[in-house]
Amino acid sequence: MVLTAARPKQQPKRTRRALIDCDFHNELDSIKDLYPYLSQRWRDHLDSYGARGPAGAYYPRFMDHREDARPPSGRRSGSEVAHSVKDFLDPYNVAYATLIPLTPAGRQQNLELDAALATAVNDWQVAEWLDREPRLRASLVIPFEDPPAAVAEIERCAHDKRFVQVQFSGRPHEPMGRRKYWPIYEACAKHGLHVMSHAFGSYGNPIIGTGWPSFYLEDHVGPAQAMQANIISMVAEGVFERFPTLKVVSVENGFAWIPSLMWRMDNAWTLLRSEVPHLLHAPSEYIREHVYLTTQPVEEPHKPEFFTQLLEQYGDMVSHILFASDYPHWDSDNPDMALPAFLPESVKQRIYYDNARALHNLP
């Protein structure tokens, strides 16, 4: 009773900063969640053959998902919109969240099935997520290894402006700047969609450029290297010269590696620019204008001042850092602890809210 004695009758309600979450996962409990959105042919196919992506990248590891985020129904964490809203969007005052569905779509060896799954995932997102929660935006899932089919899916869905970006895996079959993917970028530019690449997601190639690592710990460090290959490729191939409005969003790859990448590529370009005469600017200029990066997982510099130095290296590009929770995965960030406490309030406001609002033209 001692504890209650001095308490005011009414606690002033703590005002929470509004957030925009750029990595909020909607999950399938099983592939059967998509059956209402698939034809009989593909339902039969899945029953007989299953979804078959390139196999062979499995490690003994942690749980995929936070058990404490599992809905009372017992379905997979993140698989019920009502529970995710109650468990995460409401308590953390999330103003908008961008859905990133990690499903078998986008990684099928059978490209026709991949296209059917992408369509089904998008229809499922509209019906069971976007239409049920106005704070949600979504990533448009495309069969990116079959660009004509990917363009058809973009054309089918782009009228729905709740789709703000198209989704690539972390390591497509070719570096993301290669001409193969340009029809997709052309369609994105036409409709004002961004290109998002989420870490992990395709297991056709090793996660590093030197063969398969042995441990899930290595698999979990690797995305920072994998995404650099994609950014290097998009810059070197001239994607941003050809599509000057295109923006690329790197999700779950960290962001502390961007300054050194820009320095290294600029230095190399000063000597090798005759190889890439289509680049009219230094590589870093394209990166500074076109590349956005999400927070989780935030690298943790060994001293606080190193984080400040990192932000100084970013300079104006701090406006390209976007808050992301990665809810409900095991390594997701609690928004209250995602960024170092000592960061200036103005920087926090930009990362937690303003940057994503500007990028996605949110009201």
Place this chain on the structure above:
Amino acid sequence: MCCCSRVWPDSGNLSPVIDCDVHNDVPRVEALFPYLPAYWVEHITNTLFKGPTEPPYPPQAPIAARPDSRADEKTPPGSDLALLQQQALDGIDVAILNCLYAVDSLHNPDAAIALSRAVNDWLIAEWLTKDSRLRASIVVPSQLPAEAAREIDRVCDNPGFVQVLLPARSQHPYGSRIFHPMWEAIDRHDLVAGIHFGGSPGNPPTPSGWPSYFLEEYTGMATVFASQVTSIVCEGVFDQFPSVRVALLEAGFTWLPAHMWRFDKEWRNLRRLVPWVKQPPSAYIRQHMRVSIQPLDAPASPKQLVQVVDQLGSEDMLMYASDYPHVHASDPESTLLRHLSAELAHKIRHDNARAFYKL
């Protein structure tokens, strides 16, 4: 082993320099004939096989070689001792030769083994015995770790060899248990493993396949180095072989602090998967790894470059390298060393490499 370390005259700003990355080259495969068995001499003579000719740099690219480093049009840069002495060894206390003869690109194991042996014998006879300032890396068929170990055992008695040369790109990450026989040999003979820019293992250099431009391969090589660092620490190479040292050569170093920050964080989360890794990865990296300073991958602001050096968290990690005869965007002296304290600059020019290579 210190037969040739000499005291540099203590005058003016002339301080002794150890150059950790100087490239000599086999002028043409016939130069190895005295060191090859008859079978391969006959084979090469009859088939006109040119040897492993996949250099890590396109030979005529502006980055590949300073224009005056070719003795003549037909011989590759770095293949002439007199010219190399004149251009790369002036004012140098010790220079470590890294001969990037691409034996790792050969899928024929017998060829890879025979040519590795020939290159090492050629290095001894035509370089190490001719200039006491020179040290060299052992060229090994790294794609065949047991054979690499055998070659290390064969030549390690020559005190001129201070390092085993491993191309950054490999078919499997170097921490993999596949390589442990090679690590055992490196450990047994107290050598440094020098992971160097390049490699032609046949698999693509990125996780998403082959890039189009050398600019991409060059820039992305830093990520390959990062992956090798991850692998070597995670697999417990330093726990199993505590005396092993790894030099990252021609890797750049500005990427390393961010990599340590991410790697330490993931280790804190996932260390139960690798229980033999007892300390944060950055502790292993600082203790067992060194990085050469060419290329610098420098930002425009010297202040920011000095910050990155500070972020490494150790003054022992950087080692001077000219990377002769390659060409890079910035000069280590004016871009980096003159902005550091005299003590730290001296460590980078000399002391760090001397201690690491036990020169």
